[in-house]
Amino acid sequence: MPPKGLISPSCIYACTRFRVRRTTLLPRDEYLRIMRMSIPEVVAHLGQREYGQELMDLAHDFAGAQLIEEAVNRNLAQSFQHAIAIAPGDLQTLTGEYLNRWDIANIMAILRGTVHDIPRQQIRDLLIPAGEVDSALLDRLLGFTTCNEVVEALQGWRLYPVLAEYYRTCGEQGIFARIENELYRQYYAGLLNPGTFGCSGCQELIAYLRFEIDITNMRNLIRLHCAEEACDLTVIDQTMIPGGRIPIAFFQRLYGIETEGEFVNAFLQTDIVPVLAQAMRELRQDPGFSSVDAAELVWQRWHQHRRPIHEVEIAVTRIRLHHLESLSRRHPFSVLPVLAYLERKKYEVFNLRAIARGKAFDLPPERIWQYIVL
């Protein structure tokens, strides 16, 4: 291990590889070209790029938008598995930790599929083995007939203690939602683990993650507020992710506010407002959209018990991604270029999926374009 302050050659090598891989992702004009194509043309076009092998493998079982989605998902899984393999030392640990969210989704799908007795192939098609739990283990989990066997087989998994703590009876009403929430809470807790503070770029990464937690908490608070039934503070406590810049007590207080002035004043104190205002300025092409306007917009949705506007969520994601990329340029030999690549790759796959699905539903191109993260 190199002395503190020095960057190891393997880290420089890996970061350079990730930066090079970042350049192979689809550029903006490529998306504009794809937007003008029909679904078969998109398939043919992607077949000439790095998705060719996956498209060839899956063409027998799927067609149209489904084929594109399955192929890009498989490509994403392979790219992320490869990223874990080439990242050295601490970077590998952090990358694995970061990609754990895919494992959570896969394992929850297997548990739910097992309970509802869904055909195994159907569940297999839903899995994206992009995390640490590889395809072989997922296939083994799919072979079990009861949840107990699945849970027992996961003893080596990073988040197994959460499963063991919350899992009681297979199929108990609402238990899977509880487990899923706890797994994600533990996932973020693991990412914000003080043990990782020492690595290069980790402080910036943690700041980025804390903001992501704030955004997620705020979005989920609005979702809870939109529900017809009022929820108590315990539910808010169980649903909010600890570790963000904004304390959970603030969200609990915000939930009870029903006057505009109080809400806007409270919301203006958060770090979310400037980013939201910037997102709105870009979305509406309105340079005069201020933080107060953004807070009032949120209040209107809040007051009308309506959920966040999806296009605004996407615009906020774009800004966060640009922020991550600028951080990765400032810290070229740290964990940030790795995560910037992982996030960019993820959104490339999401973009292609959005285009394919949007075209399959005959949505106008300008509508589809609003869901593209560039």
Next chain:
Amino acid sequence: MPVDDIKPTRSGLLLARRRMALAERIHRLLAMKLDGMMLELIRLTEQAARERRELDEKYAGAQEMMAVAAMMEGATGVLLAALSVETSPTYTTEYKNVFGVRLPDLEPVMVKKTLAQRGYGILGTSSVIDDAADAYEDLLMAIITSAELEGGIKRLLDDIERTRRRVNALEFKVIPDLTETLRFIVNQRDEMERQERTRLRRIKKIKAKRAGSP
């Protein structure tokens, strides 16, 4: 007792009159029921047309939400959320009585669900899944309401058809037949009375003739 079996006697006349009164009363009641059912049918048809338009709008909305959900979360994400459903939506069937017709009264069960009842974790999904779930729950509610109304209209139409046949049978067959029978009995009884009178006069004449001869 069939109309043809009624004898042209006083009791037959009384029986025919009783039947006539009954037939007229039934006809009047069935005609009123028919009018009532027609009014109810018009009301239900208008309501069903409104609900059907709403259903079409909700279907289009749900399709759009599904498109957005598939774009943002992928079909995989939507299917994973669907896999979380722990209680399938259903309905219970009861009946309400309208003019003696049993119209279906469908009660949705676990169609509109709370976030907790949907079974998916909030942290593993996004608001687009909530929107899609809301849209499809509203669509299911609209389907159940439309099914209830359209099922009611179908039953009402069947009963209207049956009642109209009864009213027509009473109006054009039973009542005219009874009227004819009554006329026949009255005529027969008049004829019999005339015969009787003629017979009595004839006897009287014969008796008078016998009394006058030596």
